[in-house]
Amino acid sequence: MPDRAHRYSASMIVIHWLTALLVLGGWFTAEGGGKVAENPPLLHVSLGLAVLVLVLPRLILRMAGGAPEADAQGWLTTAAKAGHVVLYLFLIALPITGWYTASRMGVSVSFFGLQLPALTEPVQGRPGLIGELHENGGTIILILSGLHALMAIWHQFILRDGTLRRMSLR
Numbered sequence: 001m002p003d004r005a006h007r008y009s010a011s012m013i014v015i016h017w018l019t020a021l022l023v024l025g026g027w028f029t030a031e032g033g034g035k036v037a038e039n040p041p042l043l044h045v046s047l048g049l050a051v052l053v054l055v056l057p058r059l060i061l062r063m064a065g066g067a068p069e070a071d072a073q074g075w076l077t078t079a080a081k082a083g084h085v086v087l088y089l090f091l092i093a094l095p096i097t098g099w100y101t102a103s104r105m106g107v108s109v110s111f112f113g114l115q116l117p118a119l120t121e122p123v124q125g126r127p128g129l130i131g132e133l134h135e136n137g138g139t140i141i142l143i144l145s146g147l148h149a150l151m152a153i154w155h156q157f158i159l160r161d162g163t164l165r166r167m168s169l170r
């Protein structure tokens with residue numbers, strides 16, 4: 001059973017689970033197509049931006065020692081680390097592409113009521129490639145985090161190495 005040294009810090013753990021909920025919420029509140037411009041998905045935008053807001057302190061906490069050393073070495077550990085880097089890249093790229101897409105659609109972007117500037121000029125018609133990257137990226141992160149969750153469950157219940165406890169407060 002991992003002791004404190006083999007766990008993420010409490011703030012890292014809280015941010016991990018909060019981010020998971022926000023990504024799920026962002027996905028369920030996502031809308032596409034023509035009606036988005038007239039009826040902006042306010043909740044989708046706020047939940048998605050909250051993901052971005054949480055990434056920065058998370059990375060700082062991580063650098064300050066909030067993540068434990070890996071319990072094992074080898075290719076599986078390297079693959080897990082690479083997977084985590086990919087997840088972090090999505091957590092940053094998704095909200096920014098969403099913000100850019102909204103700006104191209106002329107949709108005003110606010111974070112729980114706080115008005116934010118547009119990232120680019122609005123265009124006529126569909127937002128183009130950036131919008132497609134955002135929409136597909138939103139689904140890809142859900143699949144990746146599903147695989148990530150399955151790996152964690154496999155570690156916990158098949159390998160029985162206590163991986164889930166590393167991300168649990170108690």
Ligand code: HEM
Pocket residue numbers: 016019020021023024062067080084085087088091145148149150152153163164165166167
């Ligand atoms: C949208 C959903 C999720 C995202 C974006 C996500 C993202 C991440 C990231 C980026 C890390 C690496 C943390 C770091 O080292 O700084 C991580 C670690 C971890 N996640 Fe998730 N996660 C999600 C959902 C889940 C779920 C549902 C589970 C469990 C069923 C889970 C279990 C874990 C565990 C156990 C670790 C620690 C792994 C280790 O000690 O190396 N995650 N997660």
Ligand code: HEM
Pocket residue numbers: 022023026027030031032033034036044045046047048049051094095096097098099100101102105107109127131132134135136137138139141
């Ligand atoms: C965790 C973060 C996010 C996830 C998982 C996510 C996911 C998605 C998905 C899957 C779609 C496509 C919906 C469909 O076609 O039915 C979408 C659309 C959209 N998202 Fe996000 N999103 C996130 C963050 C954001 C943010 C932060 C913004 C704005 C600041 C945003 C703005 C938009 C807009 C404007 C659309 C409509 C695009 C269009 O109609 O072409 N999203 N999002």
